[in-house]
Amino acid sequence: MISSGSLPRVLHGSEGRPLSLAQHEEVFIAGTPFNVMHELEHSGLTGRGGAAFPTFRKVDLLRLQRGHNKSVVVNVMEGEPAAHKEFALAGANPHLILEGAQVLAGLIGAKRILVCVARDNPTVVNHLSRAIHELERRSLRGAKIELHTPPWRYVAGEESALVHWLNDNESLPQYRPERPSILRVGHSPVLVDNAETCANVALIARFGAEWFRKLGTEKSPGSTLVSLTGAVERSTVLEVSLGTPIRDILAAGHADMAPQALLLGGFGGTWLHGQHIDTPYANEHLGAHGANVGAGVMAVLPREACGVYETLRIVRWMANESARQCGPCAFGLPALAEDLTSITHSSKDPKAAYERLQSRCDSIEGRGACRHPDGVIQLVRSALIVFADDIAQHIVGRPCTGTQRPKHTITIPSLEHEDELIWE
Numbered sequence: 001m002i003s004s005g006s007l008p009r010v011l012h013g014s015e016g017r018p019l020s021l022a023q024h025e026e027v028f029i030a031g032t033p034f035n036v037m038h039e040l041e042h043s044g045l046t047g048r049g050g051a052a053f054p055t056f057r058k059v060d061l062l063r064l065q066r067g068h069n070k071s072v073v074v075n076v077m078e079g080e081p082a083a084h085k086e087f088a089l090a091g092a093n094p095h096l097i098l099e100g101a102q103v104l105a106g107l108i109g110a111k112r113i114l115v116c117v118a119r120d121n122p123t124v125v126n127h128l129s130r131a132i133h134e135l136e137r138r139s140l141r142g143a144k145i146e147l148h149t150p151p152w153r154y155v156a157g158e159e160s161a162l163v164h165w166l167n168d169n170e171s172l173p174q175y176r177p178e179r180p181s182i183l184r185v186g187h188s189p190v191l192v193d194n195a196e197t198c199a200n201v202a203l204i205a206r207f208g209a210e211w212f213r214k215l216g217t218e219k220s221p222g223s224t225l226v227s228l229t230g231a232v233e234r235s236t237v238l239e240v241s242l243g244t245p246i247r248d249i250l251a252a253g254h255a256d257m258a259p260q261a262l263l264l265g266g267f268g269g270t271w272l273h274g275q276h277i278d279t280p281y282a283n284e285h286l287g288a289h290g291a292n293v294g295a296g297v298m299a300v301l302p303r304e305a306c307g308v309y310e311t312l313r314i315v316r317w318m319a320n321e322s323a324r325q326c327g328p329c330a331f332g333l334p335a336l337a338e339d340l341t342s343i344t345h346s347s348k349d350p351k352a353a354y355e356r357l358q359s360r361c362d363s364i365e366g367r368g369a370c371r372h373p374d375g376v377i378q379l380v381r382s383a384l385i386v387f388a389d390d391i392a393q394h395i396v397g398r399p400c401t402g403t404q405r406p407k408h409t410i411t412i413p414s415l416e417h418e419d420e421l422i423w424e
């Protein structure tokens with residue numbers, strides 16, 4: 001058994017290579033059999049994909065659904081471009097993910113497990129495909145496991161978009177006024193959980209809630225994976241106890257220890273001012289600064305970078321990544337990017353652009369079919385607070401060297417020619 005207070009947990013045992021089934025069984029020796037629903041409830045586990053919804057409640061909701069063909073969908077899409085944690089986990093302990101999915105399938109009475117990995121990442125597809133074949137050779141009992149490989153894009157990892165793709169080969173989010181809502185493949189209900197959540201379910205089923213709670217805080221129990229990037233020696237994935245001071249996470253990842261700001265949660269997350277690096281990394285503490293753990297991204301912004309320009313880069317990219325099926329995405333996000341461009345380059349009346357930007361945020365919020373535009377607005381609003389002094393400088397036309405893109409700013413995929421991005 002892994003010692004209850006030690007790390008790593010979900011990344012335990014792997015030394016740069018995925019554990020085989022035999023190695024997995026050797027490393028994660030089974031504990032006493034538990035009433036898993038009871039343990040899941042008392043563990044306080046919340047989804048590690050971003051929404052932090054209590055896993056027990058989601059499972060309980062699916063248990064109550066009728067239907068003989070329920071499925072568990074394992075989301076390994078890693079929608080956030082700055083995140084690498086699901087890939088790191090699949091490259092370390094693919095069998096832990098699959099074991100958790102099987103536990104969940106048993107709890108809700110699912111016949112199928114649909115593992116979804118972006119086809120653009122063949123290495124991760126291979127890791128999971130090999131693990132699934134190993135399991136199939138071992139036993140035909142339990143839910144049938146299928147591997148699905150949708151194309152990667154930002155919204156493809158959103159759970160309703162993923163289910164849409166499984167139904168119709170289209171990665172478009174579905175309108176869901178109420179959360180949690182029941183998603184369906186065909187007519188049958190599905191439980192969607194990300195890979196890290198599944199791995200934690202496997203550990204709770206093996207070792208129990210008390211063991212799980214030995215790490216983390218009362219309100220945010222357990223460990224979590226952090227994708228650390230930006231001003232760091234090397235982008236990396238760390239497993240930390242929830243509630244660890246951000247300063248300690250930066251030190252463990254050899255990051256810039258005097259950052260200007262941190263982007264937390266992902267591209268639809270929030271900026272946190274560098275003066276708050278002693279804040280414990282848990283939602284109940286980050287909330288005081290308007291931030292949250294979200295999808296587990298921590299991108300470090302160095303002092304020489306321009307936070308307004310970095311926000312513009314992200315907003316531009318997010319505008320291009322939307323599914324453009326709703327007005328807020330099709331028109332609102334490009335307009336936000338345009339206003340930010342005027343502010344950043346002190347052109348076309350930046351003061352008016354600043355005022356427009358604020359009112360646009362109010363008018364776009366809550367009007368998309370999914371939360372994509374709301375995430376962008378959250379990011380922009382946090383930028384207006386954290387980089388308020390810089391914005392004031394831009395508005396009066398003072399030169400800003402940060403727009404020259406120093407090294408180690410936020411990496412945005414496939415955006416070598418970001419100035420050429422166009423939208424109508």
Ligand code: SF4
Nearest residue numbers: 323325326329368370
């Ligand atoms: S809000 Fe944007 S990303 Fe979400 S469904 Fe509408 S167009 Fe697509």
